[in-house]
Amino acid sequence: MKNVLGIVNFESNYVKVKGLDDYRPISAASFLGRYRVVDFCISNFTNSGIQNLKVLIKNRPRSLVEHIHATNYNVNGKKGKIHLLYGEREYTDQIYNTDIASLSANMDYIEGSDAAYVVVAPAHFIYTQDFSEIVEFTKEKGNDITVLYQPTDNADKEFLMGDVVVMDKNQKVERFTRQRGRIKDVNVSLETYCMKKDLFVELIKKAEKTSSLYTLSNIISDVAKDLNVIGYKHKGFCACINSLQAYYDASMHLRDDKHMHGFINEDWPIYTMTNDSCPTLFKEGGRAVGSIVGNGSSIEGKVINSIISRNVVIKKGAVVKDSIVLPNAVIEEDAHIEYAVVDRFAKVSDIQQIIGEADDPVYIKKGDRI
Amino acid sequence: MKKNNMVAMILAGGRGSRLYDLTKKVAKPAVYFGGKYRIIDFALSNCANSNISTVGVLVQYESIELGSYVSKESIWGLDMLGGGTYVLSPREKDNEGFSAFRGTADAITQNLDFLDQEEAEYVLVLSGDHIYKMNYEKMLKKHIETGAEATIAVLEVDLKDATRFGIMNTNEDDEIIEFEEKPAHPKSNLASMGVYIFSYKTLRKYLKADDKNENSNHDFGKDIIPQYIKDGKKLQAYRFRGYWKDVGTIDSLWESNMDLLSEDNDLNLFDKTWKIYTEDSISTPQCIGENAEINNALITQGCQVDGKVEHSVIFTGARIDEGAIVKDSVVMNNCHIGKGAKLTRCLVQDGVNVPAGLILGKKDSKDILLVSKQVVAKAGDQ
Numbered sequence: 146m147k148n149v150l151g152i153v154n155f156e157s158n159y160v161k162v163k164g165l166d167d168y169r170p171i172s173a174a175s176f177l178g179r180y181r182v183v184d185f186c187i188s189n190f191t192n193s194g195i196q197n198l199k200v201l202i203k204n205r206p207r208s209l210v211e212h213i214h215a216t217n218y219n220v221n222g223k224k225g226k227i228h229l230l231y232g233e234r235e236y237t238d239q240i241y242n243t244d245i246a247s248l249s250a251n252m253d254y255i256e257g258s259d260a261a262y263v264v265v266a267p268a269h270f271i272y273t274q275d276f277s278e279i280v281e282f283t284k285e286k287g288n289d290i291t292v293l294y295q296p297t298d299n300a301d302k303e304f305l306m307g308d309v310v311v312m313d314k315n316q317k318v319e320r321f322t323r324q325r326g327r328i329k330d331v332n333v334s335l336e337t338y339c340m341k342k343d344l345f346v347e348l349i350k351k352a353e354k355t356s357s358l359y360t361l362s363n364i365i366s367d368v369a370k371d372l373n374v375i376g377y378k379h380k381g382f383c384a385c386i387n388s389l390q391a392y393y394d395a396s397m398h399l400r401d402d403k404h405m406h407g408f409i410n411e412d413w414p415i416y417t418m419t420n421d422s423c424p425t426l427f428k429e430g431g432r433a434v435g436s437i438v439g440n441g442s443s444i445e446g447k448v449i450n451s452i453i454s455r456n457v458v459i460k461k462g463a464v465v466k467d468s469i470v471l472p473n474a475v476i477e478e479d480a481h482i483e484y485a486v487v488d489r490f491a492k493v494s495d496i497q498q499i500i501g502e503a504d505d506p507v508y509i510k511k512g513d514r515i
Numbered sequence: 516m517k518k519n520n521m522v523a524m525i526l527a528g529g530r531g532s533r534l535y536d537l538t539k540k541v542a543k544p545a546v547y548f549g550g551k552y553r554i555i556d557f558a559l560s561n562c563a564n565s566n567i568s569t570v571g572v573l574v575q576y577e578s579i580e581l582g583s584y585v586s587k588e589s590i591w592g593l594d595m596l597g598g599g600t601y602v603l604s605p606r607e608k609d610n611e612g613f614s615a616f617r618g619t620a621d622a623i624t625q626n627l628d629f630l631d632q633e634e635a636e637y638v639l640v641l642s643g644d645h646i647y648k649m650n651y652e653k654m655l656k657k658h659i660e661t662g663a664e665a666t667i668a669v670l671e672v673d674l675k676d677a678t679r680f681g682i683m684n685t686n687e688d689d690e691i692i693e694f695e696e697k698p699a700h701p702k703s704n705l706a707s708m709g710v711y712i713f714s715y716k717t718l719r720k721y722l723k724a725d726d727k728n729e730n731s732n733h734d735f736g737k738d739i740i741p742q743y744i745k746d747g748k749k750l751q752a753y754r755f756r757g758y759w760k761d762v763g764t765i766d767s768l769w770e771s772n773m774d775l776l777s778e779d780n781d782l783n784l785f786d787k788t789w790k791i792y793t794e795d796s797i798s799t800p801q802c803i804g805e806n807a808e809i810n811n812a813l814i815t816q817g818c819q820v821d822g823k824v825e826h827s828v829i830f831t832g833a834r835i836d837e838g839a840i841v842k843d844s845v846v847m848n849n850c851h852i853g854k855g856a857k858l859t860r861c862l863v864q865d866g867v868n869v870p871a872g873l874i875l876g877k878k879d880s881k882d883i884l885l886v887s888k889q890v891v892a893k894a895g896d897q
Binding site for chain 2: 177178179180216402405406409410414415416419421423424425426427428429430431432433434435436437438439440441443448
């Protein structure tokens with residue numbers, strides 16, 4: 146896949162992950178105790194043999210800049226590259242901070258690339274996909290644009306505000322509509338596109354002229370009626386992390402050993418940055434069932450059906466149930482949490498039980514003392 | 516910029532034959548330890564944390580895995596300009612031909628050209644098969660302060676155990692006046708840890724002389740140190756306090772792993788100021804299943820545990836199925852313990868599949884059972 150440029154797009158403006166995105170873009174949020182959300186997208190590229198990547202970043206870039214290095218993602222040190230593209234302009238309002246604005250601010254690096262094709266994939270989707278299949282499909286069929294989609298029967302709860310792909314029987318996209326959750330069975334767009342680089346450049350320029358608020362999805366939607374836009378069906382698990390609930394649900398689904406090992410395995414590893422933490426120590430009385438546990442943690446309480454990230458301390462008598470605990474958080478003695486997402490460095494004591502609900506988890510702020 | 520002009524030389528050529536099948540295809544320093552590490556990670560991380568930038572690793576026995584591992588210098592942050600890890604194996608030389616390392620001292624003698632080239636002022640000689648955390652920079656400071664020709668790290672052991680070690684007899688200033696290898700009647704309890712700092716100029720002379728001595732074993736403990744003492748060279752003992760273990764046998768390797776399970780063990784792998792670095796395994800997170808029962812265990816990335824694990828250390832990628840019981844055991848990398856299998860006081864070699872229902876080891880066994888592929892095959896036949 147030497148002549149393919151990979152672009153990791155930032156999350157769309159409809160993404161609102163309560164609490165978590167106050168501190169970092171959702172793509173930089175910790176996931177499954179060990180990864181960050183963006184690792185899935187980048188690993189898809191590098192596992193597909195696409196070694197030349199541009200990662201678009203918008204506000205609060207610190208955690209992404211720190212995390213994304215070519216050496217972490219099995220990229221060839223000489224022939225590959227991961228390039229972070231930061232939109233140079235200052236925006237008074239986030240609605241102007243679109244992928245098109247960012248791409249056009251960095252147009253030299255896109256136009257100057259000698260790649261013939263581009264694959265664009267969003268950082269806030271969790272799925273695995275061999276992109277080389279999509280590139281081959283695009284070339285073979287002579288599609289102008291290939292768009293990755295997935296049928297869902299759960300559209301009243303998932304993928305909200307994304308795009309629905311409406312296709313004829315030959316998979317030709319007739320139009321895109323907004324996913325407002327009114328119909329349960331739809332084909333949702335994974336906002337992942339493959340096209341010739343020249344067309345990509347042309348679309349960016351066209352979008353910029355059309356409206357300052359336009360996104361890549363908007364312009365592709367506009368041109369769908371004139372161009373040959375073809376759907377490519379994705380198989381397997383897929384989640385769009387567009388809300389705290391979606392983040393919680395995707396985490397809890399993959400918490401199941403069978404789901405996770407069907408999704409991530411030796412043939413499709415997910416790369417991330419190592420933290421050099423020691424293994425997790427379950428002390429006398431420390432228990433866990435049905436859980437994912439990150440390294441460097443020390444567990445003396447009970448962990449039930451939860452995700453414990455790295456360097457977490459769970460003290461004696463504490464109970465963590467159906468919850469996600471992010472790195473470096475401390476659950477103090479006899480504290481009790483259920484259906485909660487505890488952000489990094491938070492300390493939860495036994496003063497008050499924290500109990501959320503499966504369809505409305507409680508969020509504990511980063512560094513908070515409770 | 517080099518932070519100090521001390522070059523570390525890690526002796527990693529030995530087989531470690533008392534580890535039996537564990538070292539059949541890999542040298543002892545490359546054997547796995549503590550859930551996610553290899554034994555040599557401790558010496559290498561100590562070097563890195565002590566601001567040593569150049570580390571020579573002397574390899575001989577089964578060196579492919581060990582050599583390729585230590586070459587990945589970025590793992591320990593030993594990848595700065597002017598520094599690095601150097602795999603030093605026996606080589607053919609102009610005029611001298613080819614010869615294997617004849618002893619610990621000879622391994623260094625055969626690489627004097629490397630030390631010359633690195634412009635070493637001090638040489639730190641280490642063993643690649645000890646588990647401990649130590650600041651060699653502090654030891655160097657002491658070496659310079661006392662003006663010694665050599666400084667030897669010592670550990671205070673129980674007098675009754677002293678018969679198993681090389682013992683240093685010292686004067687009131689901790690200067691070494693006598694060295695006794697495994698004495699029957701020890702006069703002191705200061706055991707050599709196999710960690711030496713030498714001023715290079717003098718060491719070079721002694722090694723050159725030793726090279727020509729036909730009666731020498733070419734060993735630091737047996738030949739070089741006694742010669743220093745004989746010649747009245749100043750030898751300083753450097754007292755170390757903390758965890759130190761030679762993991763040369765199955766029992767001691769098992770025991771050292773078990774030490775990690777006690778709440779406030781002296782090795783403290785959780786200490787962020789002195790991390791032990793190792794290669795990341797790019798494996799999935801650790802999954803604890805619905806049927807798991809865990810009590811006092813050290814478990815790491817890539818493990819899938821659905822059985823009962825009690826007072827045990829489970830290494831990267833190991834799988835323990837529903838209904839299996841692992842007690843007082845060490846289960847190494849990528850092992851699979853089948854449904855209903857029961858392990859007690861075992862050390863399971865990496866990659867071994869223990870089939871469902873197999874029972875191995877005993878609660879009150881004197882020795883720890885090394886579970887290799889052969890042991891499993893034999894047990895299956897019965």
